[in-house]
Amino acid sequence: MxxxxxxAPVNIAVIKYWGKRDENLILPVNDSxxxxxxxxxxxxxxxxxxxxxxKENRIWLNGKEESMQNPRLQNCLREIRKRAQVSNxxxxxKIHIRSENNFxxxxxxxxxxxxxxxxxxxxxxxxxxxxxxxxxxxxxxxxACRSIYGGFVRWYSGSDPTGIDSIARPIAPATHxxxxxxxxxxxxxSKKKVSSAEGMKRTLETSEFLKHKVDKIIPTRINEMxxxxxxxxxxxxxxxxxxxxNEMHAACLAAYPPCVYMNDIxxxxxxxxxxxxxxxxxxxxxxxxxxxxxxxxxLKERDxxxxxxxxxxxxxxxxxxxxxxxxxxPIKAALPSSDLLGKICLTKQEPGRLKYVICTKVGDGPxxxxxxxxxxxxx
Numbered sequence: 001m002x003x004x005x006x007x008a009p010v011n012i013a014v015i016k017y018w019g020k021r022d023e024n025l026i027l028p029v030n031d032s033x034x035x036x037x038x039x040x041x042x043x044x045x046x047x048x049x050x051x052x053x054x055k056e057n058r059i060w061l062n063g064k065e066e067s068m069q070n071p072r073l074q075n076c077l078r079e080i081r082k083r084a085q086v087s088n089x090x091x092x093x094k095i096h097i098r099s100e101n102n103f104x105x106x107x108x109x110x111x112x113x114x115x116x117x118x119x120x121x122x123x124x125x126x127x128x129x130x131x132x133x134x135x136x137x138x139x140x141x142x143x144a145c146r147s148i149y150g151g152f153v154r155w156y157s158g159s160d161p162t163g164i165d166s167i168a169r170p171i172a173p174a175t176h177x178x179x180x181x182x183x184x185x186x187x188x189x190s191k192k193k194v195s196s197a198e199g200m201k202r203t204l205e206t207s208e209f210l211k212h213k214v215d216k217i218i219p220t221r222i223n224e225m226x227x228x229x230x231x232x233x234x235x236x237x238x239x240x241x242x243x244x245x246n247e248m249h250a251a252c253l254a255a256y257p258p259c260v261y262m263n264d265i266x267x268x269x270x271x272x273x274x275x276x277x278x279x280x281x282x283x284x285x286x287x288x289x290x291x292x293x294x295x296x297x298x299l300k301e302r303d304x305x306x307x308x309x310x311x312x313x314x315x316x317x318x319x320x321x322x323x324x325x326x327x328x329x330p331i332k333a334a335l336p337s338s339d340l341l342g343k344i345c346l347t348k349q350e351p352g353r354l355k356y357v358i359c360t361k362v363g364d365g366p367x368x369x370x371x372x373x374x375x376x377x378x379x
Contacts, residue, residue: 001051002090004126005374008118008366010042010103010111011035011146012182012296014241014288015218015225016248017155019204025163026072026142029204030218032155033171033225034146035298037182038363041328044114046099046122047375054094061099061115075139076120083136084127091127098375103358112196116140117147121366134168150174150364152229154222174362177232181304181329183297184358185311187265196291199259203252210251217247234300238286241298242273245288265353266293268315272346273297276310279343304359305334311357313341318352328359 017032057068068074084091099118101111120137123129129136134155138145145166146153151173158165194202203210221240228236252259266289273287285299285307299307308331317325 001049001053002126003047003049003371003374004122005045005047005369005371006118006122006125006366007039007043007045007369008114008121009039009147009150009363010037010044010114011143011153012037012288013143013146013290014237014298015222015244016290017142018248018251019200019210019214020142021157022161022163023201025166026138027163027166028142028155028157030214031157031222032143032146033222033229034143034153034155035180035182035362036147036150036153036174036365038174038328038360039367040363041358041360042103042114042184044099044101044111044118045369045375046097046115046118048095048097048119048122048126049377050090050093050095050126052089052093054096057094057096059097059099062101072116072140073119076116076123076136079136079139080120080123080127080129083129083131085129086127095126096377098377100375112141113143113147116144117366120144121148121368125368132167135163135166138163138166138168148365151176151362154226171226171229174364177229177362179301180234180362181299181301182360182362183295183299183304183308183311184360185269185295185297185315186355186357187263187269187293187295187353188355192261192292194259194261194291199252199255199261199291202257202259203255206256207251207254209247209254213247213251235283238283238298241286241288249289261291261293262289263293265315265349266295268346268349269295269297272311272314272344275344275346276307279340305332306336308333308357308359309336310340310344311354313348314344314346315349315354316351317354325356326359327356329361331357331359 011034013034015033017028019029117137124133134145134148145168149170152171155168225240273285277283284303
């Protein structure tokens, strides 16, 4: 019996991938750039055990047994076994996979990215696969390839029809821009109504705006974003991040039927960020939304206390959520000045419209854990 346990991070795209040119190989229509989040706060953990005594392959996700016949899961297994360097017949042993997320699954928090990056990493360690494995992670979930690396990462769409050049590459390590902080504002942890896979397919097929964005906007923007990261240029980084998020959701609304991921609270958060930036006379915060209502806010460490104080004023916490409302890196919210509040003309929400807030930072890529930290066996 051989067992390996790994953890892998969530990543948040600042230049989005939305649409596949090949559904089976999960090849994107454009390049994308993301920030890898610290695994102390958001991660997937996976234990894979291989044994000649197992009768069949099995998988458990967050304690619930799932089907092994998921095509994307099979894609990962097939790609791993092509490159396996094991002997003594181990490549034919059955495996048991146990995986857990420390954040809500399918709520727009990139759970599949962390999950498949973790699976690919764990399987690669188990089967002694060498070299880049971002293409293997991509076979499970497109954005998972970006979670194979820490820091800021670019996923190249590639042009080869086999997908061999559709891989992720690091732009800069987590230490490059250590002052960046990320707030995850959880509006809802419910499963989204339209999956990312269905939303991408529908938008690509029916949204003329998405086609324009892919052809005319992203080729220039992707390089501008990479330059902003390398230069630690927050103003440009923030503007490009917000514009790209807005345009992704505009493309989704231009689909037929439209795909709606943001809600009224999401739009209120957008208003707050713009009015906060206007009130301070500079761009201090930037939002981005993936396929869900939850907001990701990028800002510098020195501005976190001020922004959270403003956030608490307009989105007060509920007594129901007081315990554990602020998660991740400890935050001491600053009491906003009456002058600053007076410049932000926004309706105060009812308590509890935000379920909780996670404060994190840019972090490293996947890592292997000692056997003592393996997820327990499930019979």
